[in-house]
Amino acid sequence: MTISHTAPRVRERAWLVADAVTWRGLLHLLLNLPLSLVGFVVVTVVISLGVGLAVTVVGIPVLVAGLRICRAFGSLERARARCLLGLRVPTPSHPPSRRPGQRGPGLATLGDPAAWREALFLFIRLPWGILSFVAALLLLTVAWVVLPGATRMLVAVDRAMVTGLLAPSARVEQRVREATANQRAARDAATDLRRIERNLHDGAQARLVALAIGLGMAKEILAEDPQAAAEMIAEAHGEVKLALVELRDLSRGINPAILTDRGLPAALAALADRCTVPTLVTVELTARPAAALEGIIYFTTAELLTNISKHSQATDSTVDLHRAEDGSLRLRIGDDGVGGADPRGGSGLTGLGERIAGIDGSMTVDSPAGGPTTVTVRFPWQDAPQEPPR
Known part of the structure:
Protein backbone atom coordinates (compact mmCIF):
# COMPACT_ATOMS: atom_id res chain seq x y z
CA MET A 1 0.00 0.00 0.00
CA SER A 169 28.32 28.56 -43.74
CA ALA A 170 30.29 31.78 -43.22
CA ARG A 171 32.60 31.00 -46.13
CA VAL A 172 29.78 30.14 -48.50
CA GLU A 173 27.75 33.17 -47.42
CA GLN A 174 30.73 35.39 -48.18
CA ARG A 175 31.03 33.88 -51.65
CA VAL A 176 27.31 34.37 -52.27
CA ARG A 177 27.53 38.01 -51.16
CA GLU A 178 30.54 38.58 -53.41
CA ALA A 179 28.81 36.97 -56.39
CA THR A 180 25.67 39.01 -55.80
CA ALA A 181 27.69 42.20 -55.44
CA ASN A 182 29.58 41.43 -58.65
CA GLN A 183 26.34 40.89 -60.53
CA ARG A 184 24.89 44.14 -59.24
CA ALA A 185 28.11 45.93 -60.15
CA ALA A 186 27.88 44.46 -63.65
CA ARG A 187 24.27 45.64 -63.98
CA ASP A 188 25.21 49.09 -62.73
CA ALA A 189 28.12 49.22 -65.17
CA ALA A 190 25.82 48.25 -68.04
CA THR A 191 23.34 50.93 -66.97
CA ASP A 192 26.11 53.53 -66.83
CA LEU A 193 27.34 52.56 -70.29
CA ARG A 194 23.83 52.92 -71.73
CA ARG A 195 23.49 56.30 -70.00
CA ILE A 196 26.82 57.48 -71.42
CA GLU A 197 25.88 56.27 -74.90
CA ARG A 198 22.50 58.01 -74.68
CA ASN A 199 24.03 61.25 -73.42
CA LEU A 200 26.66 61.23 -76.15
CA HIS A 201 24.08 60.55 -78.83
CA ASP A 202 21.50 63.06 -77.65
CA GLY A 203 23.89 65.71 -76.39
CA ALA A 204 27.47 66.31 -77.47
CA GLN A 205 27.24 64.21 -80.66
CA ALA A 206 24.15 66.05 -81.88
CA ARG A 207 25.77 69.40 -81.18
CA LEU A 208 28.96 68.42 -83.00
CA VAL A 209 26.93 67.29 -86.02
CA ALA A 210 25.09 70.62 -86.04
CA LEU A 211 28.45 72.37 -85.67
CA ALA A 212 29.87 70.55 -88.69
CA ILE A 213 26.82 71.38 -90.81
CA GLY A 214 26.92 75.02 -89.75
CA LEU A 215 30.61 75.42 -90.52
CA GLY A 216 30.11 73.73 -93.91
CA MET A 217 27.35 76.14 -94.81
CA ALA A 218 29.42 79.09 -93.60
CA LYS A 219 32.30 77.97 -95.82
CA GLU A 220 30.05 77.83 -98.89
CA ILE A 221 28.63 81.34 -98.46
CA LEU A 222 31.77 83.00 -97.09
CA ALA A 223 32.69 84.64 -100.40
CA GLU A 224 29.15 85.70 -101.35
CA ASP A 225 27.82 86.81 -97.93
CA PRO A 226 30.58 87.35 -95.33
CA GLN A 227 28.14 88.83 -92.81
CA ALA A 228 25.86 85.76 -92.84
CA ALA A 229 28.91 83.48 -92.68
CA ALA A 230 30.21 85.37 -89.64
CA GLU A 231 26.86 84.94 -87.89
CA MET A 232 26.88 81.23 -88.63
CA ILE A 233 30.44 80.90 -87.31
CA ALA A 234 29.46 82.76 -84.15
CA GLU A 235 26.51 80.39 -83.68
CA ALA A 236 28.83 77.44 -84.23
CA HIS A 237 31.16 78.87 -81.58
CA GLY A 238 28.28 78.82 -79.10
CA GLU A 239 27.55 75.20 -80.00
CA VAL A 240 31.20 74.34 -79.32
CA LYS A 241 30.97 75.83 -75.83
CA LEU A 242 27.82 73.89 -75.04
CA ALA A 243 29.35 70.66 -76.37
CA LEU A 244 32.41 71.19 -74.16
CA VAL A 245 30.20 71.73 -71.11
CA GLU A 246 28.28 68.53 -71.83
CA LEU A 247 31.46 66.55 -72.40
CA ARG A 248 32.92 67.90 -69.15
CA ASP A 249 29.78 66.96 -67.22
CA LEU A 250 29.81 63.53 -68.81
CA SER A 251 33.45 62.93 -67.96
CA ARG A 252 32.79 64.08 -64.39
CA GLY A 253 30.15 61.35 -64.14
CA ILE A 254 32.64 58.72 -65.34
CA ASN A 255 35.75 59.49 -63.37
CA PRO A 256 36.03 62.78 -61.48
CA ALA A 257 39.64 63.89 -61.64
CA ILE A 258 39.47 65.71 -58.31
CA LEU A 259 38.53 62.44 -56.59
CA THR A 260 41.46 60.58 -58.14
CA ASP A 261 43.98 63.34 -57.49
CA ARG A 262 42.93 64.78 -54.11
CA GLY A 263 40.64 62.22 -52.50
CA LEU A 264 37.25 62.39 -50.83
CA PRO A 265 37.65 65.61 -48.77
CA ALA A 266 38.23 67.76 -51.83
CA ALA A 267 35.78 65.82 -54.03
CA LEU A 268 32.91 66.07 -51.54
CA ALA A 269 33.66 69.76 -51.01
CA ALA A 270 33.40 70.27 -54.78
CA LEU A 271 30.02 68.51 -54.80
CA ALA A 272 28.85 70.76 -51.97
CA ASP A 273 29.90 73.85 -53.94
CA ARG A 274 27.68 72.76 -56.85
CA CYS A 275 24.67 72.09 -54.59
CA THR A 276 22.06 74.85 -54.71
CA VAL A 277 21.63 74.54 -50.92
CA PRO A 278 24.48 75.81 -48.69
CA THR A 279 26.26 72.66 -47.49
CA LEU A 280 28.82 72.13 -44.74
CA VAL A 281 31.19 69.20 -45.37
CA THR A 282 33.07 67.36 -42.61
CA VAL A 283 35.42 64.50 -43.49
CA GLU A 284 37.41 62.70 -40.78
CA LEU A 285 39.55 59.93 -42.24
CA THR A 286 43.00 58.84 -41.12
CA ALA A 287 43.61 56.70 -44.21
CA ARG A 288 42.39 56.66 -47.78
CA PRO A 289 39.94 53.87 -48.70
CA ALA A 290 40.08 51.82 -51.90
CA ALA A 291 39.43 53.70 -55.14
CA ALA A 292 36.28 51.70 -55.87
CA LEU A 293 34.85 52.57 -52.45
CA GLU A 294 35.77 56.24 -52.93
CA GLY A 295 33.83 56.25 -56.20
CA ILE A 296 30.75 54.71 -54.57
CA ILE A 297 30.82 57.25 -51.73
CA TYR A 298 31.30 60.10 -54.20
CA PHE A 299 28.37 59.18 -56.43
CA THR A 300 26.16 58.37 -53.43
CA THR A 301 26.83 61.85 -52.05
CA ALA A 302 26.25 63.40 -55.47
CA GLU A 303 22.86 61.70 -55.82
CA LEU A 304 21.73 62.64 -52.31
CA LEU A 305 22.80 66.28 -52.74
CA THR A 306 20.97 66.37 -56.07
CA ASN A 307 17.83 65.20 -54.27
CA ILE A 308 18.31 67.98 -51.73
CA SER A 309 18.65 70.57 -54.50
CA LYS A 310 15.55 69.35 -56.34
CA HIS A 311 13.10 68.32 -53.66
CA SER A 312 14.02 69.41 -50.13
CA GLN A 313 13.25 73.17 -50.21
CA ALA A 314 15.97 73.36 -47.57
CA THR A 315 18.05 76.36 -46.56
CA ASP A 316 20.91 74.35 -45.06
CA SER A 317 22.44 70.90 -45.43
CA THR A 318 25.38 68.93 -44.05
CA VAL A 319 27.65 66.12 -45.23
CA ASP A 320 29.59 64.14 -42.61
CA LEU A 321 31.93 61.24 -43.41
CA HIS A 322 33.90 59.44 -40.71
CA ARG A 323 35.24 56.06 -39.67
CA ALA A 324 32.95 54.43 -37.11
CA GLU A 325 34.08 52.44 -34.08
CA ASP A 326 33.23 49.14 -35.81
CA GLY A 327 35.60 50.00 -38.66
CA SER A 328 32.96 50.87 -41.24
CA LEU A 329 32.59 54.20 -43.01
CA ARG A 330 29.55 56.27 -42.05
CA LEU A 331 28.17 58.90 -44.42
CA ARG A 332 25.47 61.13 -42.93
CA ILE A 333 23.73 63.72 -45.10
CA GLY A 334 21.02 65.94 -43.63
CA ASP A 335 18.93 68.95 -44.53
CA ASP A 336 16.34 71.19 -42.86
CA GLY A 337 13.82 70.86 -45.68
CA VAL A 338 10.23 69.71 -45.84
CA GLY A 339 11.01 66.00 -45.33
CA GLY A 340 8.73 63.22 -46.52
CA ALA A 341 11.42 61.25 -48.38
CA ASP A 342 10.39 57.58 -48.56
CA PRO A 343 12.76 54.96 -50.04
CA ARG A 344 9.86 52.49 -50.24
CA GLY A 345 7.99 54.57 -52.77
CA GLY A 346 10.00 53.45 -55.78
CA SER A 347 12.02 56.68 -55.92
CA GLY A 348 15.70 57.08 -56.66
CA LEU A 349 16.39 56.26 -53.02
CA THR A 350 15.18 52.72 -53.66
CA GLY A 351 17.75 52.04 -56.36
CA LEU A 352 20.44 53.77 -54.32
CA GLY A 353 19.69 51.55 -51.33
CA GLU A 354 19.87 48.43 -53.52
CA ARG A 355 23.25 49.43 -54.93
CA ILE A 356 24.59 50.08 -51.43
CA ALA A 357 23.25 46.72 -50.23
CA GLY A 358 25.11 45.13 -53.14
CA ILE A 359 28.44 45.97 -51.50
CA ASP A 360 27.23 44.75 -48.09
CA GLY A 361 26.37 48.26 -46.92
CA SER A 362 23.15 49.70 -45.54
CA MET A 363 21.14 52.90 -45.80
CA THR A 364 18.58 54.34 -43.40
CA VAL A 365 16.36 57.33 -44.10
CA ASP A 366 14.82 59.45 -41.35
CA SER A 367 12.53 61.97 -43.02
CA PRO A 368 9.32 62.81 -41.16
CA ALA A 369 6.79 65.10 -42.80
CA GLY A 370 7.92 68.65 -42.17
CA GLY A 371 11.56 67.63 -41.85
CA PRO A 372 14.35 67.51 -41.14
CA THR A 373 15.77 64.69 -43.27
CA THR A 374 18.80 62.58 -42.37
CA VAL A 375 20.19 59.81 -44.58
CA THR A 376 22.79 57.56 -42.96
CA VAL A 377 24.80 55.18 -45.12
CA ARG A 378 27.19 52.53 -43.81
CA PHE A 379 29.96 51.31 -46.12
CA PRO A 380 32.23 48.36 -45.28
CA TRP A 381 35.81 49.61 -45.15
CA GLN A 382 38.08 48.63 -48.02
CA ASP A 383 41.78 49.47 -47.78
CA ALA A 384 43.51 51.09 -50.70
CA PRO A 385 45.99 48.67 -52.33
CA GLN A 386 49.60 49.21 -51.34
CA GLU A 387 51.91 50.36 -54.11
CA PRO A 388 54.73 47.89 -54.81
CA PRO A 389 58.21 49.06 -53.73
CA ARG A 390 60.24 50.63 -56.48
Whole structure:
Protein backbone atom coordinates (compact mmCIF):
# COMPACT_ATOMS: atom_id res chain seq x y z
CA MET A 1 0.00 0.00 0.00
CA THR A 2 2.86 2.36 0.75
CA ILE A 3 4.34 1.89 -2.69
CA SER A 4 1.04 2.43 -4.44
CA HIS A 5 0.52 5.74 -2.62
CA THR A 6 4.09 6.95 -3.04
CA ALA A 7 4.29 6.34 -6.80
CA PRO A 8 1.41 8.67 -7.72
CA ARG A 9 2.91 11.41 -5.56
CA VAL A 10 6.32 11.03 -7.24
CA ARG A 11 4.63 11.04 -10.63
CA GLU A 12 2.68 14.14 -9.71
CA ARG A 13 5.83 15.95 -8.60
CA ALA A 14 7.62 14.92 -11.83
CA TRP A 15 4.82 16.37 -13.95
CA LEU A 16 4.97 19.60 -11.98
CA VAL A 17 8.75 19.85 -12.52
CA ALA A 18 8.26 19.62 -16.30
CA ASP A 19 8.12 23.27 -17.34
CA ALA A 20 7.08 24.87 -20.62
CA VAL A 21 10.53 24.35 -22.15
CA THR A 22 10.27 20.62 -21.50
CA TRP A 23 6.81 20.36 -23.03
CA ARG A 24 7.90 22.27 -26.13
CA GLY A 25 10.91 19.98 -26.42
CA LEU A 26 8.67 16.91 -26.16
CA LEU A 27 6.36 18.30 -28.84
CA HIS A 28 9.38 18.84 -31.06
CA LEU A 29 10.50 15.25 -30.53
CA LEU A 30 7.04 13.86 -31.26
CA LEU A 31 6.86 15.83 -34.52
CA ASN A 32 10.22 14.46 -35.64
CA LEU A 33 8.79 11.19 -36.96
CA PRO A 34 6.06 12.46 -39.32
CA LEU A 35 8.17 15.31 -40.64
CA SER A 36 11.27 13.14 -41.01
CA LEU A 37 9.27 10.49 -42.84
CA VAL A 38 7.82 12.99 -45.32
CA GLY A 39 11.21 14.64 -45.84
CA PHE A 40 12.96 11.31 -46.38
CA VAL A 41 10.43 10.22 -48.98
CA VAL A 42 10.71 13.51 -50.84
CA VAL A 43 14.51 13.62 -50.89
CA THR A 44 14.94 9.99 -51.91
CA VAL A 45 12.24 9.96 -54.57
CA VAL A 46 12.63 13.39 -56.15
CA ILE A 47 16.41 13.69 -55.93
CA SER A 48 16.97 10.11 -57.05
CA LEU A 49 14.54 10.58 -59.93
CA GLY A 50 16.28 13.80 -60.95
CA VAL A 51 19.73 12.24 -60.83
CA GLY A 52 18.52 9.17 -62.72
CA LEU A 53 16.99 11.30 -65.46
CA ALA A 54 19.84 13.81 -65.59
CA VAL A 55 20.85 12.59 -69.05
CA THR A 56 17.42 13.59 -70.37
CA VAL A 57 15.71 16.94 -70.75
CA VAL A 58 13.40 16.21 -67.81
CA GLY A 59 16.09 15.32 -65.27
CA ILE A 60 17.55 18.76 -64.57
CA PRO A 61 14.19 20.48 -63.87
CA VAL A 62 13.18 17.60 -61.61
CA LEU A 63 16.46 17.82 -59.70
CA VAL A 64 16.14 21.59 -59.38
CA ALA A 65 12.58 21.19 -58.11
CA GLY A 66 13.75 18.60 -55.58
CA LEU A 67 16.47 20.89 -54.24
CA ARG A 68 14.00 23.75 -53.94
CA ILE A 69 11.67 21.47 -51.97
CA CYS A 70 14.62 20.63 -49.71
CA ARG A 71 15.17 24.34 -49.12
CA ALA A 72 11.49 24.72 -48.23
CA PHE A 73 11.78 21.84 -45.75
CA GLY A 74 14.90 23.47 -44.33
CA SER A 75 12.97 26.70 -43.76
CA LEU A 76 10.23 24.70 -42.04
CA GLU A 77 12.74 22.98 -39.74
CA ARG A 78 14.42 26.28 -38.85
CA ALA A 79 11.02 27.78 -38.03
CA ARG A 80 10.11 24.73 -35.92
CA ALA A 81 13.40 24.93 -34.03
CA ARG A 82 12.84 28.64 -33.42
CA CYS A 83 9.29 28.18 -32.09
CA LEU A 84 9.75 25.01 -30.02
CA LEU A 85 13.44 25.01 -29.07
CA GLY A 86 14.18 28.72 -28.99
CA LEU A 87 16.99 28.11 -31.50
CA ARG A 88 17.40 30.92 -34.00
CA VAL A 89 19.26 29.72 -37.09
CA PRO A 90 19.75 32.28 -39.92
CA THR A 91 18.52 31.33 -43.36
CA PRO A 92 21.34 30.67 -45.86
CA SER A 93 21.43 33.02 -48.82
CA HIS A 94 20.19 31.83 -52.17
CA PRO A 95 22.83 31.87 -54.91
CA PRO A 96 22.42 34.54 -57.60
CA SER A 97 21.38 33.58 -61.13
CA ARG A 98 24.12 32.85 -63.62
CA ARG A 99 23.45 36.00 -65.61
CA PRO A 100 21.49 39.14 -64.80
CA GLY A 101 17.91 38.70 -65.95
CA GLN A 102 18.39 35.01 -66.78
CA ARG A 103 15.22 32.94 -66.85
CA GLY A 104 14.80 29.21 -66.97
CA PRO A 105 14.77 26.23 -64.63
CA GLY A 106 17.04 27.90 -62.09
CA LEU A 107 20.32 26.11 -62.78
CA ALA A 108 22.01 28.10 -60.05
CA THR A 109 20.12 25.92 -57.56
CA LEU A 110 22.26 22.95 -58.59
CA GLY A 111 25.32 24.74 -57.25
CA ASP A 112 23.63 25.84 -54.01
CA PRO A 113 25.53 24.15 -51.14
CA ALA A 114 22.79 25.04 -48.65
CA ALA A 115 20.23 23.06 -50.69
CA TRP A 116 22.48 19.98 -50.75
CA ARG A 117 23.09 20.25 -46.98
CA GLU A 118 19.36 20.44 -46.42
CA ALA A 119 18.90 17.37 -48.64
CA LEU A 120 21.48 15.55 -46.51
CA PHE A 121 19.64 16.66 -43.37
CA LEU A 122 16.39 15.16 -44.63
CA PHE A 123 18.13 11.93 -45.66
CA ILE A 124 19.82 11.21 -42.32
CA ARG A 125 16.97 12.59 -40.24
CA LEU A 126 14.66 9.56 -40.47
CA PRO A 127 16.59 7.20 -38.12
CA TRP A 128 16.84 9.92 -35.51
CA GLY A 129 13.19 10.84 -36.05
CA ILE A 130 12.12 7.27 -35.25
CA LEU A 131 14.43 7.03 -32.24
CA SER A 132 13.45 10.40 -30.75
CA PHE A 133 9.73 9.71 -31.29
CA VAL A 134 9.94 6.38 -29.44
CA ALA A 135 12.01 7.95 -26.67
CA ALA A 136 9.47 10.74 -26.23
CA LEU A 137 6.64 8.24 -25.94
CA LEU A 138 8.57 6.25 -23.33
CA LEU A 139 9.24 9.41 -21.33
CA LEU A 140 5.55 10.27 -21.33
CA THR A 141 4.32 6.78 -20.40
CA VAL A 142 7.06 5.05 -18.37
CA ALA A 143 10.14 7.11 -17.54
CA TRP A 144 8.35 10.28 -16.44
CA VAL A 145 10.65 10.56 -13.36
CA VAL A 146 13.56 11.66 -15.60
CA LEU A 147 11.34 13.61 -17.99
CA PRO A 148 13.03 17.08 -17.90
CA GLY A 149 16.64 15.87 -17.97
CA ALA A 150 16.11 13.21 -20.64
CA THR A 151 14.17 15.66 -22.81
CA ARG A 152 17.02 18.17 -22.63
CA MET A 153 19.53 15.53 -23.76
CA LEU A 154 17.37 14.43 -26.69
CA VAL A 155 16.68 18.01 -27.71
CA ALA A 156 20.43 18.76 -27.60
CA VAL A 157 20.92 16.24 -30.43
CA ASP A 158 18.21 17.99 -32.46
CA ARG A 159 19.80 21.36 -31.86
CA ALA A 160 23.19 20.05 -32.99
CA MET A 161 21.76 18.59 -36.20
CA VAL A 162 19.85 21.76 -37.07
CA THR A 163 22.83 24.01 -36.31
CA GLY A 164 25.31 21.78 -38.14
CA LEU A 165 23.37 21.25 -41.37
CA LEU A 166 20.78 24.03 -41.64
CA ALA A 167 22.85 27.03 -40.50
CA PRO A 168 24.61 29.10 -43.17
CA SER A 169 28.32 28.56 -43.74
CA ALA A 170 30.29 31.78 -43.22
CA ARG A 171 32.60 31.00 -46.13
CA VAL A 172 29.78 30.14 -48.50
CA GLU A 173 27.75 33.17 -47.42
CA GLN A 174 30.73 35.39 -48.18
CA ARG A 175 31.03 33.88 -51.65
CA VAL A 176 27.31 34.37 -52.27
CA ARG A 177 27.53 38.01 -51.16
CA GLU A 178 30.54 38.58 -53.41
CA ALA A 179 28.81 36.97 -56.39
CA THR A 180 25.67 39.01 -55.80
CA ALA A 181 27.69 42.20 -55.44
CA ASN A 182 29.58 41.43 -58.65
CA GLN A 183 26.34 40.89 -60.53
CA ARG A 184 24.89 44.14 -59.24
CA ALA A 185 28.11 45.93 -60.15
CA ALA A 186 27.88 44.46 -63.65
CA ARG A 187 24.27 45.64 -63.98
CA ASP A 188 25.21 49.09 -62.73
CA ALA A 189 28.12 49.22 -65.17
CA ALA A 190 25.82 48.25 -68.04
CA THR A 191 23.34 50.93 -66.97
CA ASP A 192 26.11 53.53 -66.83
CA LEU A 193 27.34 52.56 -70.29
CA ARG A 194 23.83 52.92 -71.73
CA ARG A 195 23.49 56.30 -70.00
CA ILE A 196 26.82 57.48 -71.42
CA GLU A 197 25.88 56.27 -74.90
CA ARG A 198 22.50 58.01 -74.68
CA ASN A 199 24.03 61.25 -73.42
CA LEU A 200 26.66 61.23 -76.15
CA HIS A 201 24.08 60.55 -78.83
CA ASP A 202 21.50 63.06 -77.65
CA GLY A 203 23.89 65.71 -76.39
CA ALA A 204 27.47 66.31 -77.47
CA GLN A 205 27.24 64.21 -80.66
CA ALA A 206 24.15 66.05 -81.88
CA ARG A 207 25.77 69.40 -81.18
CA LEU A 208 28.96 68.42 -83.00
CA VAL A 209 26.93 67.29 -86.02
CA ALA A 210 25.09 70.62 -86.04
CA LEU A 211 28.45 72.37 -85.67
CA ALA A 212 29.87 70.55 -88.69
CA ILE A 213 26.82 71.38 -90.81
CA GLY A 214 26.92 75.02 -89.75
CA LEU A 215 30.61 75.42 -90.52
CA GLY A 216 30.11 73.73 -93.91
CA MET A 217 27.35 76.14 -94.81
CA ALA A 218 29.42 79.09 -93.60
CA LYS A 219 32.30 77.97 -95.82
CA GLU A 220 30.05 77.83 -98.89
CA ILE A 221 28.63 81.34 -98.46
CA LEU A 222 31.77 83.00 -97.09
CA ALA A 223 32.69 84.64 -100.40
CA GLU A 224 29.15 85.70 -101.35
CA ASP A 225 27.82 86.81 -97.93
CA PRO A 226 30.58 87.35 -95.33
CA GLN A 227 28.14 88.83 -92.81
CA ALA A 228 25.86 85.76 -92.84
CA ALA A 229 28.91 83.48 -92.68
CA ALA A 230 30.21 85.37 -89.64
CA GLU A 231 26.86 84.94 -87.89
CA MET A 232 26.88 81.23 -88.63
CA ILE A 233 30.44 80.90 -87.31
CA ALA A 234 29.46 82.76 -84.15
CA GLU A 235 26.51 80.39 -83.68
CA ALA A 236 28.83 77.44 -84.23
CA HIS A 237 31.16 78.87 -81.58
CA GLY A 238 28.28 78.82 -79.10
CA GLU A 239 27.55 75.20 -80.00
CA VAL A 240 31.20 74.34 -79.32
CA LYS A 241 30.97 75.83 -75.83
CA LEU A 242 27.82 73.89 -75.04
CA ALA A 243 29.35 70.66 -76.37
CA LEU A 244 32.41 71.19 -74.16
CA VAL A 245 30.20 71.73 -71.11
CA GLU A 246 28.28 68.53 -71.83
CA LEU A 247 31.46 66.55 -72.40
CA ARG A 248 32.92 67.90 -69.15
CA ASP A 249 29.78 66.96 -67.22
CA LEU A 250 29.81 63.53 -68.81
CA SER A 251 33.45 62.93 -67.96
CA ARG A 252 32.79 64.08 -64.39
CA GLY A 253 30.15 61.35 -64.14
CA ILE A 254 32.64 58.72 -65.34
CA ASN A 255 35.75 59.49 -63.37
CA PRO A 256 36.03 62.78 -61.48
CA ALA A 257 39.64 63.89 -61.64
CA ILE A 258 39.47 65.71 -58.31
CA LEU A 259 38.53 62.44 -56.59
CA THR A 260 41.46 60.58 -58.14
CA ASP A 261 43.98 63.34 -57.49
CA ARG A 262 42.93 64.78 -54.11
CA GLY A 263 40.64 62.22 -52.50
CA LEU A 264 37.25 62.39 -50.83
CA PRO A 265 37.65 65.61 -48.77
CA ALA A 266 38.23 67.76 -51.83
CA ALA A 267 35.78 65.82 -54.03
CA LEU A 268 32.91 66.07 -51.54
CA ALA A 269 33.66 69.76 -51.01
CA ALA A 270 33.40 70.27 -54.78
CA LEU A 271 30.02 68.51 -54.80
CA ALA A 272 28.85 70.76 -51.97
CA ASP A 273 29.90 73.85 -53.94
CA ARG A 274 27.68 72.76 -56.85
CA CYS A 275 24.67 72.09 -54.59
CA THR A 276 22.06 74.85 -54.71
CA VAL A 277 21.63 74.54 -50.92
CA PRO A 278 24.48 75.81 -48.69
CA THR A 279 26.26 72.66 -47.49
CA LEU A 280 28.82 72.13 -44.74
CA VAL A 281 31.19 69.20 -45.37
CA THR A 282 33.07 67.36 -42.61
CA VAL A 283 35.42 64.50 -43.49
CA GLU A 284 37.41 62.70 -40.78
CA LEU A 285 39.55 59.93 -42.24
CA THR A 286 43.00 58.84 -41.12
CA ALA A 287 43.61 56.70 -44.21
CA ARG A 288 42.39 56.66 -47.78
CA PRO A 289 39.94 53.87 -48.70
CA ALA A 290 40.08 51.82 -51.90
CA ALA A 291 39.43 53.70 -55.14
CA ALA A 292 36.28 51.70 -55.87
CA LEU A 293 34.85 52.57 -52.45
CA GLU A 294 35.77 56.24 -52.93
CA GLY A 295 33.83 56.25 -56.20
CA ILE A 296 30.75 54.71 -54.57
CA ILE A 297 30.82 57.25 -51.73
CA TYR A 298 31.30 60.10 -54.20
CA PHE A 299 28.37 59.18 -56.43
CA THR A 300 26.16 58.37 -53.43
CA THR A 301 26.83 61.85 -52.05
CA ALA A 302 26.25 63.40 -55.47
CA GLU A 303 22.86 61.70 -55.82
CA LEU A 304 21.73 62.64 -52.31
CA LEU A 305 22.80 66.28 -52.74
CA THR A 306 20.97 66.37 -56.07
CA ASN A 307 17.83 65.20 -54.27
CA ILE A 308 18.31 67.98 -51.73
CA SER A 309 18.65 70.57 -54.50
CA LYS A 310 15.55 69.35 -56.34
CA HIS A 311 13.10 68.32 -53.66
CA SER A 312 14.02 69.41 -50.13
CA GLN A 313 13.25 73.17 -50.21
CA ALA A 314 15.97 73.36 -47.57
CA THR A 315 18.05 76.36 -46.56
CA ASP A 316 20.91 74.35 -45.06
CA SER A 317 22.44 70.90 -45.43
CA THR A 318 25.38 68.93 -44.05
CA VAL A 319 27.65 66.12 -45.23
CA ASP A 320 29.59 64.14 -42.61
CA LEU A 321 31.93 61.24 -43.41
CA HIS A 322 33.90 59.44 -40.71
CA ARG A 323 35.24 56.06 -39.67
CA ALA A 324 32.95 54.43 -37.11
CA GLU A 325 34.08 52.44 -34.08
CA ASP A 326 33.23 49.14 -35.81
CA GLY A 327 35.60 50.00 -38.66
CA SER A 328 32.96 50.87 -41.24
CA LEU A 329 32.59 54.20 -43.01
CA ARG A 330 29.55 56.27 -42.05
CA LEU A 331 28.17 58.90 -44.42
CA ARG A 332 25.47 61.13 -42.93
CA ILE A 333 23.73 63.72 -45.10
CA GLY A 334 21.02 65.94 -43.63
CA ASP A 335 18.93 68.95 -44.53
CA ASP A 336 16.34 71.19 -42.86
CA GLY A 337 13.82 70.86 -45.68
CA VAL A 338 10.23 69.71 -45.84
CA GLY A 339 11.01 66.00 -45.33
CA GLY A 340 8.73 63.22 -46.52
CA ALA A 341 11.42 61.25 -48.38
CA ASP A 342 10.39 57.58 -48.56
CA PRO A 343 12.76 54.96 -50.04
CA ARG A 344 9.86 52.49 -50.24
CA GLY A 345 7.99 54.57 -52.77
CA GLY A 346 10.00 53.45 -55.78
CA SER A 347 12.02 56.68 -55.92
CA GLY A 348 15.70 57.08 -56.66
CA LEU A 349 16.39 56.26 -53.02
CA THR A 350 15.18 52.72 -53.66
CA GLY A 351 17.75 52.04 -56.36
CA LEU A 352 20.44 53.77 -54.32
CA GLY A 353 19.69 51.55 -51.33
CA GLU A 354 19.87 48.43 -53.52
CA ARG A 355 23.25 49.43 -54.93
CA ILE A 356 24.59 50.08 -51.43
CA ALA A 357 23.25 46.72 -50.23
CA GLY A 358 25.11 45.13 -53.14
CA ILE A 359 28.44 45.97 -51.50
CA ASP A 360 27.23 44.75 -48.09
CA GLY A 361 26.37 48.26 -46.92
CA SER A 362 23.15 49.70 -45.54
CA MET A 363 21.14 52.90 -45.80
CA THR A 364 18.58 54.34 -43.40
CA VAL A 365 16.36 57.33 -44.10
CA ASP A 366 14.82 59.45 -41.35
CA SER A 367 12.53 61.97 -43.02
CA PRO A 368 9.32 62.81 -41.16
CA ALA A 369 6.79 65.10 -42.80
CA GLY A 370 7.92 68.65 -42.17
CA GLY A 371 11.56 67.63 -41.85
CA PRO A 372 14.35 67.51 -41.14
CA THR A 373 15.77 64.69 -43.27
CA THR A 374 18.80 62.58 -42.37
CA VAL A 375 20.19 59.81 -44.58
CA THR A 376 22.79 57.56 -42.96
CA VAL A 377 24.80 55.18 -45.12
CA ARG A 378 27.19 52.53 -43.81
CA PHE A 379 29.96 51.31 -46.12
CA PRO A 380 32.23 48.36 -45.28
CA TRP A 381 35.81 49.61 -45.15
CA GLN A 382 38.08 48.63 -48.02
CA ASP A 383 41.78 49.47 -47.78
CA ALA A 384 43.51 51.09 -50.70
CA PRO A 385 45.99 48.67 -52.33
CA GLN A 386 49.60 49.21 -51.34
CA GLU A 387 51.91 50.36 -54.11
CA PRO A 388 54.73 47.89 -54.81
CA PRO A 389 58.21 49.06 -53.73
CA ARG A 390 60.24 50.63 -56.48
